[in-house]
Amino acid sequence: MKINGxxxxxxxxxxxxxxxxxxxxxxxxxxxxxxxxxxxQKYAEASKEAEKSLDLYIxxxxxxxxxxxxxxxxKMLLNDFVFSxxxxxxxxxxxxxxxAITKAVAEIEQLFMSVEDAYLKERxxxxxxxxxxxxxxxxxxxNFEVESEAVILIAEDIESSLMAALPKKKVKGIxxxxxxxTSHAVIIAKSKGFIISVGVDLSRLDVKNGDTLxxxxxxxxxxxxxxxxxxxxxxxxxxxxxxxxxQAIEKAPLPAKTLSGKEIIVAANISQPxxxxxAQRYGCQGVGLFRTEFMYMGRKQxxxxxxxxxxxxxxxxxxxxxxxxxxxxxIGGDKPLEALRTEKEANPFLGWRGIRIGLxxxxxxxxxxxxxxxxxxxxxxxxxxxxxxxxKEITQTKQIVAEAMAELDKEHKPYEKxxxxxxxxxxxxxxxxxxxxxxxxxxxxxxTNDLTQYVxxxxxxxxxxxxxxxxxxxxxxxxxxxxxKAAHQCGKWAGICGEMASDDLGVSLLVALDVDELSxxxxxxxxxxxxxxxxxxxxxxxxxxxxxxDAEEIRDYLKELRSHMGNEK
Amino acid sequence: xxxxxxxxxxxxxxAAHYKSEVILSVNNKxxxxxxxxxxxxxxxxxxxxxxxxxxxxxxxxxxxxxGRFIVNNFNEV
Numbered sequence: 001m002k003i004n005g006x007x008x009x010x011x012x013x014x015x016x017x018x019x020x021x022x023x024x025x026x027x028x029x030x031x032x033x034x035x036x037x038x039x040x041q042k043y044a045e046a047s048k049e050a051e052k053s054l055d056l057y058i059x060x061x062x063x064x065x066x067x068x069x070x071x072x073x074x075k076m077l078l079n080d081f082v083f084s085x086x087x088x089x090x091x092x093x094x095x096x097x098x099x100a101i102t103k104a105v106a107e108i109e110q111l112f113m114s115v116e117d118a119y120l121k122e123r124x125x126x127x128x129x130x131x132x133x134x135x136x137x138x139x140x141x142x143n144f145e146v147e148s149e150a151v152i153l154i155a156e157d158i159e160s161s162l163m164a165a166l167p168k169k170k171v172k173g174i175x176x177x178x179x180x181x182t183s184h185a186v187i188i189a190k191s192k193g194f195i196i197s198v199g200v201d202l203s204r205l206d207v208k209n210g211d212t213l214x215x216x217x218x219x220x221x222x223x224x225x226x227x228x229x230x231x232x233x234x235x236x237x238x239x240x241x242x243x244x245x246x247q248a249i250e251k252a253p254l255p256a257k258t259l260s261g262k263e264i265i266v267a268a269n270i271s272q273p274x275x276x277x278x279a280q281r282y283g284c285q286g287v288g289l290f291r292t293e294f295m296y297m298g299r300k301q302x303x304x305x306x307x308x309x310x311x312x313x314x315x316x317x318x319x320x321x322x323x324x325x326x327x328x329x330x331i332g333g334d335k336p337l338e339a340l341r342t343e344k345e346a347n348p349f350l351g352w353r354g355i356r357i358g359l360x361x362x363x364x365x366x367x368x369x370x371x372x373x374x375x376x377x378x379x380x381x382x383x384x385x386x387x388x389x390x391x392k393e394i395t396q397t398k399q400i401v402a403e404a405m406a407e408l409d410k411e412h413k414p415y416e417k418x419x420x421x422x423x424x425x426x427x428x429x430x431x432x433x434x435x436x437x438x439x440x441x442x443x444x445x446x447x448t449n450d451l452t453q454y455v456x457x458x459x460x461x462x463x464x465x466x467x468x469x470x471x472x473x474x475x476x477x478x479x480x481x482x483x484x485k486a487a488h489q490c491g492k493w494a495g496i497c498g499e500m501a502s503d504d505l506g507v508s509l510l511v512a513l514d515v516d517e518l519s520x521x522x523x524x525x526x527x528x529x530x531x532x533x534x535x536x537x538x539x540x541x542x543x544x545x546x547x548x549x550d551a552e553e554i555r556d557y558l559k560e561l562r563s564h565m566g567n568e569k
Numbered sequence: 570x571x572x573x574x575x576x577x578x579x580x581x582x583x584a585a586h587y588k589s590e591v592i593l594s595v596n597n598k599x600x601x602x603x604x605x606x607x608x609x610x611x612x613x614x615x616x617x618x619x620x621x622x623x624x625x626x627x628x629x630x631x632x633x634x635x636g637r638f639i640v641n642n643f644n645e646v
Contacts, residue, residue, distance in 0.1 A: 069575070072578070073578055073605070076578055076581060076582070076605045077605060077606065080581075080604050080605050080606045081603065081604055082604045082606040082607055083606060108606055108610075111606070111610045112609060112610055114610075114612070115609065115610060115612035116612060117612055120609050120612055123609050127606070412640075413641075414641060
């Protein structure tokens with residue numbers, strides 16, 4: 001059976017179907033009203049109990065920052081005098097406590113209706129959630145029981161407090177009718193590792209309580225009461241999936257130190273603050289590449305300084321003291337921009353892009369730099385400029401940074417006074433000039449995707465030549481080698497933030513190249529970290545690689561190394 | 570983005586520490602800053618002018634602390 005919906009977490013889940021009802025009608029029917037004074041008392045006790053359970057929940061060590069924040073805001077709402085006064089007002093009018101809470105929640109939801117900001121508006125769901133928690137305590141129906149050892153929950157929506165309380169071991173998968181991927185409940189489900197699809201058309205789902213269901217969210221498939229052979233096949237797939245993720249994720253937070261004792265920082269490539277959730281989950285150490293283009297794309301107006309600052313600060317705070325490398329907007333090339341009216345060019349990759357745009361649109365560049373500097377006051381921030389070909393671009397950028405600092409001084413805004421500035425090494429010019437450029441920057445981050453295109457003169461989007469694109473081409477390897485060497489000779493660090501960084505075939509080579517940092521899609525981090533831990537500095541014979549003359553030769557050699565590595569443990 | 574939930578919660582937490590009445594106004598709407606609910610309902614948007622008024626026995630300290638927080642986080646008072 002096809003399930004149409006959005007897989008928030010891809011994977012396989014097998015369990016018994018359990019439908020979750022969203023309303024409390026049944027329990028409310030059994031509630032006995034005991035007069036105004038008694039109802040006020042019952043509400044006060046329920047409120048105390050709710051606070052205690054929230055405290056208990058918040059004190060769990062395994063809680064993600066996100067969950068902690070959500071639960072803390074629930075606690076504030078619970079104790080908000082507007083909330084309690086409204087509830088008491090209804091009770092004083094002779095309404096039973098649970099119903100008074102429902103009415104108070106509705107009244108506050110009404111109050112939020114007029115708020116234009118979508119994010120704030122969504123907080124109405126939190127008020128409702130707190131109300132439901134109280135009602136469940138009052139009606140003694142708070143213990144939602146998961147009915148078997150392996151269940152797939154199906155519900156129109158699941159409130160976040162209930163989601164948070166679901167037992168990780170028993171709940172295998174969740175299908176929600178509600179389409180929001182960013183609701184608190186779904187964020188919590190994700191961090192608990194549930195296999196979940198949202199926006200599922202439940203009316204077309206022909207299942208009932210107790211049915212056995214195989215859920216394959218990645219392929220949008222479900223099997224109801226499947227035959228034995230299919231069940232067996234999926235069970236082994238499910239087991240493998242558990243073993244792999246459990247092993248890698250368990251070790252993800254540990255550092256990636258090679259067998260020779262060098263620690264390589266494994267950081268995250270992100271495009272927006274919400275990506276930090278994954279970065280934390282997969283044990284990334286800060287951010288190696290924050291692609292800031294997302295704020296500029298597909299909109300008519302450029303983002304304000306405040307808007308950018310908000311997003312950067314969010315990321316920086318979530319990184320909890322680890323370095324966040326923010327790359328200034330790399331627009332142009334394959335990322336044309338409406339707001340700056342970038343024109344159609346014959347060779348966009350050789351044209352108006354990256355730092356070239358920034359330096360000639362000073363006002364626009366200044367805003368972003370100020371936002372980055374200000375975010376620096378909230379943690380550890382570095383700035384990185386894309387598409388550099390000469391020293392002049394670095395000096396000019398530094399001048400603008402100095403001007404930005406002077407403006408911030410005048411505005412009395414706190415900012416990072418010693419902002420490290422690095423460059424993306426992605427043009428052949430930057431590679432050839434690396435020894436000279438290294439003196440003017442704090443670090444290099446090698447963008448192997450574009451570098452490969454420029455070094456090999458291959459457009460990877462052109463199908464006719466795409467097979468020539470290979471970052472294991474000896475020319476690219478030499479470029480990476482020279483760049484890292486140049487950085488180290490000046491006492492600077494060098495990282496890689498292209499796809500090459502997360503290719504498991506390349507780990508032994510990158511370790512041999514003495515790279516200091518690898519930045520990648522967060523989900524790749526656990527595996528790469530584990531491979532680094534199994535590698536010695538000289539597992540890969542760099543001298544031999546540098547003598548090789550084509551990509552196939554290098555790949556074959558790396559494949560052989562990789563096969564040994566897999567067998568070791 | 571305006572006063573997002575997190576800074577709003579911070580302000581409410583700070584305001585609760587003081588005996589004085591703490592009022593935030595935006596355009597012609599006002600809210601008791603001790604209530605997160607009222608501050609969310611205020612729906613202050615970025616770039617709009619926020620006015621902080623404090624009234625009571627510890628008004629000076631309250632104004633100083635909350636005012637500084639707002640300036641540092643929103644740069645508009």
